[in-house]
Amino acid sequence: MPRQFFVGGNFKMNGSAETIKKIIEHINDAEKDPKTEVVIAPPALYLLLAREHLKAPLEIAAQNVFDKPNGAFTGEISVDQLKDANITWTLLGHSERRVVLQEDDAFVASKTKAALDGGIGVIFCCGESLEQRENNDTVKVVTSQLKAVKEKVSDWSKIVVAYEPIWAIGTGKVASTEQAQEVHKAIREWLKNEVSEKAAEETRIIYGGSVSEKNCKDLCKQPDIDGFLVGGASLKPAFVDIINSHL
């Protein structure tokens, strides 16, 4: 069975109640490819607003979730709280959290396990820095980030892997179709060898990093690119063109 195309919109720390409602209305009303699964990730403060306005089958992701069920963890949100708010996905392991907030592989993997155990789907982000790419360490870095998850998780059916090279995020410097395909293929090989043939066949591997309405058409033709995780362009009307990129 072909893998369902998947497009996520990571709003990061952008927007207000007014602008996020407008973006959601635009996405609701636009003509969209019904074969694309669409998930938007607004800032935590606006998850409920998004839940109120976003129309099914569009889905919502948190940008993060904590790995403890409840308690004295100021500023954090639990898996059960997401479920209580009908939020069905979360991003985890975004490089901005790995770099700025110093989240390590083990912590990201622990949160991934907590989300999956609670029935929340995970858009698991991985990717290398420019220095790591220049040292030819891309595949090593990405697979070690995935390996940390494998140590805690056996069922990969609710994981979408987002390959996001750090040097391409917010820089306008998109990976070439060959660069992206090469890493996606390596991730699929890793899934086949380290998880299962089924995981390799069924797991969506999406690309993130300066995706725009201009470059998405070529990227999505690559055999191992199953969609996109979009930052800046998800706040613009062009997001719909990316949702429809493989039409």
Ligand SMILES: O=C(CO)COP(=O)(O)O
């Ligand atoms: O980080 C990203 C998505 O999670 C990508 O961001 P940009 O699309 O703004 O480069």
